[in-house]
Amino acid sequence: MDVYVSGVGMTPFGKHENKSLKDLLVEAARAALHDADYPRIDAVIVGNFMGGAIYNQEILGAIVVNDLNLGSIPALKVEGACASGGIAIRQAILGILSGEYENVLVVGGEKMKHASTETVTQAINAAMDNQSLEKNSGLTFPAFFGLLANRYFFESGATKKHLAYVAKQNRDYAVNNPLAQFRKPTTIEEVLEAKMITDPLGLFDCSPITDGAASVVISKQKTGIKLKASVQVSGPTSIQHLDSILKIPAIVESGRKAYTQAGIGPEDLDVVEVHDCFTITQLLAIEGLGFAKELEAWKFIEEGETGLSGKTPLNTSGGLLSRGHPIGATGIAQFIQIVLQLRGQAPNQVDNASLGMAQNLGGTGAYSVIHILERV
Template sequence: MRAVSVTGTGMTRFGRQGDTLKSLALAACREALRTAGHPRIGAVYAGNFLGGQLAGQEIIGSILAKELGLGPIPAVKMEGACASGGIAFRQAYLMIAAGVYDTALVVGVEKMTHAAASIVTEALNSAMDNDSSEGMSGLTFPGFFGVVANRYMHEFGAGREHLSMVALKNRSYAQHNPHAQFRKPATLDEIQQARLITDPLGLYHCSPITDGAAAVVIAAGAGGIRVLASGQASGPPLMQDIPDLLTIEAIRQAAQQAYAQAGAGPEDIDVAEVHDCFAMTELLAVEDLGFFAKGTAWQAIEAGKLQHGGEIPVNTSGGLLSRGHPIGATGVAQIVQIAKQLQGQAVNQVEGARLGLAQNLGGTGAYATVHIFGK
């Protein structure tokens, strides 16, 4: 396998945008191509989940290749629910590492805010196994993580305030990120008092509905931020089939692959972006990535270990909770933030960061990717 590097990054502002799926993706791609110095691109990998359902637009890969003037190069769209972006990045990385292409443009994009919340909730439910009693019964994704959160609190003694501390930390980071959806300060009290979405998760414990795009250019060679590892695993698409509800096994498996490839362990990672689609999910992720022992992440957030000055700053972009969660774009936006951290040019820069990790999740742990980067 050849060395592969991230050589360019770009992203739009996340939030409610007037743009179309295509114009969002184009803006992120143009910035990534410009910062990479306009190399000749071998293929386009687009991560997108709901383009067909919400924007009425498929074939986004081919559209981008044409609009960006990249020539008749291969283009694909990768779908893995909320992990679409991470999966698109991984497929592009593997093709370059294997020598099939020398460069690739990876873009993640989603356009969601024009649809009503109930329509978006219904569309997001297509990331469940709907040929099952679970989808029929009215379980939603917030509902799934609500069920997880209630058991986690019951089992380990955590309180709802620990979920709120995750939301507060990520909001505090987002205040410094000009691309973030929510930059208004919030207090722990506001977060605790907000209306319930699904018990025990309130509004601030849930990632928002977001428009946005993020893109990276990756190339063979060591002339950029090195991609040191790429892990991916699958897990049960049904809640009732998960052997241990408080462990996302696909994250553990993907992380083990990635740590082995990078020749590093969780203790070596200086900064991480993890998939906090809900505040509960960040606590599970930092446990399943090995940063903290199972059942102790709530103590870690309380002790300030997930932020600057603690053991590992997590979601310095503001995370999905406050930077925003345009589904297909999320996995790529995480990589943009980690690349910038390692370049020393990030918002909420972690001084001297040398190794960074990005973890993306789809469905009820149905898909997970973990990537490790180095300078």
């Protein structure tokens, strides 16, 4: 498709006590506009999940338009739980393809650290169907993915140590990412001994609560970074509708469609970001997207294949686990890491990366969005 990336920008991820959600969005957007050399913007699309619920702030599209003095251009917020950022990018691409827009500013962000963990946990639960068995049983997101992890151990032979490898590798990458939330090195022992959140997931197995924003400019005009695929799928919102809880249909289906659209296979990708809200989710994404065989992602990681010199350098930004997970920003931050890799400007640069992919998950599998980018 004749759609390009002309600019990227993001705030540091972490705690921003003295910045509002607007401040964060505008800071990231300004950086992306600067990087794009200030094209005329025709629309703004904001990715955000819980601005209304925990910060009493909606109308983020118009707020960004006004603060950046972009005139009276159309603007909106899109929501798809943790996939809100990826969906925002896809809506921008459709806007370009429609012929209505030439440059769309996408910005996603979240302000979460001011709220209690209880408040945030409750707000995240809005990403489950109120009428589902798991929500009515009291499952939270860590509990849901903990359940999957236990089943994964049972079926695959993997152990908690293999989840720790995921956490450790993400942290190793984040140490080199100046915008990541957690840059302090860790050890397998520290990960294994950390506070239990929900069996078998400990503190390092869970993505954190984060403030932050990320932004990209999507354009009709040619740049060095081209969209090769933009795919979004929906999946069951309830565990009882899954054939196997270890194969999240939205992940598998989005991968299949994205490879078909791009005319490539998983082995062709030089660098990948997947949605690892929990360590177990990274394993399921590695398998669901075809980088490793079913129930073998833990071996793939153990053998170093997700490292910089492995088959599939993965989550070189630090991933959701260590780069941080300001929900509406996440899909955009993943996308940015791939853009930087293709430009040769990334933290944890992969040598000569020319084809990359970002995969963004929403809910417990309600949505999966994939963008494949190539250097041209």
